[in-house]
Amino acid sequence: MAPKNELLADTKKRKRINTESHKSPSKPKPTKFVPSKKPKPHSDDKEKKTIPLTGRERRINAKELADSRKKKRRRHFTLEQDLARLWEKMRRHEIAKEDRSKLVTEALTKMKGKIHEIAGSHITSRVLQTCVKHCSQAERDEVFEELRPHFLTLAYNAYAVHLVKKMLDNASKKQLAGFISTLRGHVAPLLRHMVGSVVVEHAYDLASAAQKQELILELYSTELQLFKDLVSAKETRLLDVMSKLGLQKGSVSRHMSSVIQPILEKGIVDHSILHRVLLEYFSIADKSSVTDIIQQLSSPLLVRVIGTKDGAKIGVLCLKYGSAKERKKIIKGLKGHVGKTAFHQYGCMVLVSIFSVVDDTKLITKVIIRELQSILKELVLDKNGRRPLLQLLHPNCSRYFSPDELASMNSSIPSLSLKDQSEASSQTETSKASIDDNDSKEDIEVKLPEVNEDKTSEDDTDLAESGKKDPFVRRQELLINSGLAESLLDICIENVGEFIRSNFSKEVIYEVATGGFGGILHPTLDDKINSLHKAIASLAGVPKSEDSQEEHVFENFFSSRTIRKLILDCPEFASVLWEEALKGKTELWAHGHSCKIISAFLESSDSKVQKLAKKELQPLIDNGILKNPKSKEQAAQ
Known part of the structure; x- marks a missing residue:
């Protein structure tokens, strides 16, 4: 009998055999593709294997490839490279004039006959500008003649436009006339x-008055575009041109609208020629057309318009006739540009108009006044920057604004001006009332009410065009409530010596010291005003010294006149000055510029001021040191 362990092993073997016999026949495995082994490289092949390129070599290869492609694409590529090498030499500052002229002549010789073809390249256009700048007049004339037939094409090129501008800058009167x-x-x-548009604007800036008129006329109507000599240089205004040629208002308005609208839609509003055309268009356009343009301009776009004289007038008109919503857009569009606008010769008048017209004083305070407060000292010392401040202190004063500036602030658009409409309606009323003598009074009475329906009073006109708020209340909110006046007084007290000796800031310090027009700073800021009076008086009380580098305020040309004016117009200041600076010292200051200050106490219309100084000044009059103002008046009579 077999042992137990062997029996168990046999049974396991049998089970394994049985299970294997019952399995399904296995599928043949797919044969793998084994590539044939490459033969080992020969020793010679190893030597032929390429060595990796360095970074410098890769850059050289890439440049050579790019140059080969440029040669196929650009006809004058080799010439451009030669000119670029010459340009690097001729544009150096330390180069001698003779050497530069030789290089310029060499470059122009190479370019001859091909200038108009290569002028549009960003490289050769710069070379040409340098050549035109430093070449002789004869060479410049040759370049001009070669470019003459191609000027219009070059004017549309982003690079060639700089060359065209340079040619115009150096052009003779005859050449400029030919270009125009x-x-x-x-x-x-x-x-x-x-x-x-840049080329047209540049030509317009360089042109004479007649040439400017020539450029503008073709924008008025097709007749003026086709026929050059219909109008003489005397007819500068569009209305005069229309009356001379008998042009229809409607056709001119439609033509100008077709010219202006595409320009505004593209946002090309920086140029003075367009601003001139817009002003002329406002004089003839109907109400809806003008309103549409004001809506388009009442945006951040207006900041780019107000940089010219006519553009500032457009800005004033947009503020004057724009709705509250449009005015709000204009003010918000100025955010971040207030300082730059205030210092600008023409832009400052837009800020002046905002202070005079817009009723939303909270918005003005938030956007404009807050930005002005941060640069208040610079504004006071600047010729243009002080004007918005002076407008709040003394509105529309002829001492601070020229007649032309005052006229621009009072300008109007006929189709929107209620005053013009009321005048037109009154004229119509008069003409209708004086119809044929055969008409009966009953017929006339029936016709008159139709005219009076649209008639508005002068008060309504002011409200519609200058805001509904009372001007004094508006000024008070902008000056007092905003804190601008207090900041202005603090600045004046801190810098009293510098301000009172300055030609521009002396007027601001005068207005602040007198309390502003209508006493707007009284009584809220009386304490600050008294402090300013004392600051001026303490400055005047400084002893006269020959060693001092700065002129005494009594002897300085500007400060002496300002103090004299304050004595005449502000009795409170006169009494403070007398007590702190002049009492017992009048004989010392009775000569030179300071003599006018002493005489002002006698010329004052306030009896208290005269009494202060009369006792001390009478001996000076008796001795002939001072002249009696009464004797002057008698001599004048």
Whole structure:
């Protein structure tokens, strides 16, 4: 009998055999593709294997490849490279004039006959500008003649436009006139182009009055575009041109609208020629057309318009006739540009108009006044920057604003001006009332009410065009409630010596010291005003010294006149000055510029001021040191 362990092993073997016999036949495994082994490289092949390129070599290869492609694509590529090498030499500052002229002549010789072809390249256009700047007049004339037939094409090129401007800067009167004549018929298309408009504007700036008129006329109507000599240089205004030629108002308005609208839609509003055209358009356009343009301009776009004289007038008109919503857009559009606008010769008048017209004083305070407060000292010392402040202190004063500036603030648009409409309606009423003598009174009475329906009073006109708020209340909110006046007084007290000796800031310090027009700073800021009076008086009380580098305020040309004016117009200041600076010292200051200050106490209309000084000044009058103002008046009579 077999042992137990062997029996168990046999049974396991049998089970394994049985299970294997019952299995399904196995599927043949797919044969793998084994590539044939490559033969080992020969020793010679190892030597032929390429060595990796360095970074410098890769850059050289890439440049050579790029140059080969440029040669196929650009006809004058080799010439451009030669000119670039010459340009690097000729544009150096330390180069001698003779060497530079030789290089310029060499470059122009190479470019001859191909200038108009290579002028549009960003490289050669710079070379040409340098050549035109430093070449002789004869060479410059040759370049001009070669470019003359191609000026219009070059005017549309982003790089060539700089060359065209340079050529115009160096052009003679005859050449400039020839260039302007080539623009005839193409002014409107060029103004619609972002690059071409720059050329027209540059030519307009350099042109004479007659040439400017020539450029503008073709924008008025097709007749003036086709026929050059219809109008003389005397007719500068559009209304005069229309009356001379008998042009229809409607047709001119439609033509100008077709010119202006595409320019505004593209946002090309920086140029003075467009601003001039817009002002003329406002004089003839109907109400809806003008309103549409004001809506388009009442945005951040207006910041780019107010940089010219006519553009500032447009800005004033947009504020004057814009709705509250449009005025709000204009003010918000000025955010971040208030300081720059205030220092600008023409832009400052837009801020002046905002202070005079807009009723939303909270918005003005938030956007404009807060920005002005941060640069208050610089504004007071600046010729233009002080004007918005002076408008709040003394509105529309002829001492601070020229007649032209006051006229621009009072300008109007006929189709929107209620005053003009009321005048027109009154004229219609008069004409209707004086119809044929055969008409009966009953017929006339029936016709009159139709005219009076649209008639508005002068008060309504002021409200519609200058805001509904009382001007004094508006000024009070902008000056007092905003804290601007208090900041202004603090600045004046801190810098009293510098301000009172300055030609521009002396007027601000005078207005602040007198309390402003209508006493707007009284009584809220009386304490600060008294402090300013004392600051001026303490400055005047400083002893006269020959060693001092600065002139005494009594002897300085500007400060002496300002103090004299304050004595005449502000009795409170006169009494403080007398007590702290002049009492017992009048004989010392009775000569030179300071003599006018002493005489002002006698000339004052306030009896208290005269009494203060009369006792001490009478001996000076008796001795002939001072002249009696009464004797002057008698001599004048």
